[in-house]
Amino acid sequence: MAPIGSLWGVPRQRQTKYILSAAAIAGLEVDLKPFEFGVSNKSPEFVNKFPFAKIPTFEGEDGFVLLEGASIARYVASLAPESGLLGNSIKDAALVDQWIHFAEHEINGYTDLVWQLVERFFPEKGYSESIHKSVLERQERSLKFLEQNLNLREFVVTDEITLADIVLASITQRAARVTLGAAERALYPNVFAHYARVAGDPRIKDIFGAADFVEVPVGPKKDE
Structure with a gap:
């Protein structure tokens, strides 16, 4: 091909x-x-x-x-x-887009912000504990929403993997390497069961690779 x-x-x-x-x-x-x-x-x-x-x-x-x-x-x-990656109808396709935007903006956006904070990417290598806490609280709200939506179904739009599931699993993997340690992951069993289903699919397992999850969330670098 x-x-x-x-x-x-x-x-x-x-x-x-x-x-x-x-x-x-x-x-x-x-x-x-x-x-x-x-x-x-x-x-x-x-x-x-x-x-x-x-x-x-x-x-x-x-x-x-x-x-x-x-x-x-x-x-x-x-x-x-x-x-079936975009669903089977116009409404399915809209839901796929909805979950992709949700994943990128309501989960991954906060992962990236935390990473930038702790790595001191901001001017004068600034770090704010209050901003860090606020960002984690916003991500927690989003993860709770996703956890509830996965309570009764294996995938977020149809009965098979869609592009939305791929994006959500990729973003979950990223969060579990930055903001979600073992204790935090335990709060979202449905989210991580969903991740395992998607990332473990034989067609894409090698693309996702090893989980490489952190045991504890990343913390701020010490002042130099």
Whole structure:
């Protein structure tokens, strides 16, 4: 099977997992190009094609260029409607989009913010304990909502894996490497059972790779 296009990204990146998993379940091939962050994305050839110079980025065999992981994954899924990745109706597709936006903004957005806080990415290497606590509380609210929605069903939209499940599982994996230690994960049995179902699917198990969960949430770096 000829590839539908080329993808620039790194396997550990959650967005790359969205795309490769969608392609695997859809029965499509994507050519993952060699990539070295800070080198490949600064080359004139890359910047000329992708001026934003971030990953993941995609170029179809027909020259169609796309960025943003969820958008690329949705495009890939749309090429194989029979896969069920976007559901089986217009309403299903809307729900898939709903859960993708929820996962990215109401869960992963807070994971990334905590990581940036503890790694002192902000001006003057600033860290705020009160902001850290507030962000975790917001993520907790979102995880409780997801936990309730997974109480009576295995997947969030239909009776099989959709793109929404792939995105949610990727984002759950990311959170469990940053904000959710063992004690926190125990509060969300449905969320992590869902993660195990999706990440353990034989079609995408190798794409998700090892869980690499932390035992305790990451904490702030000491003042230098």
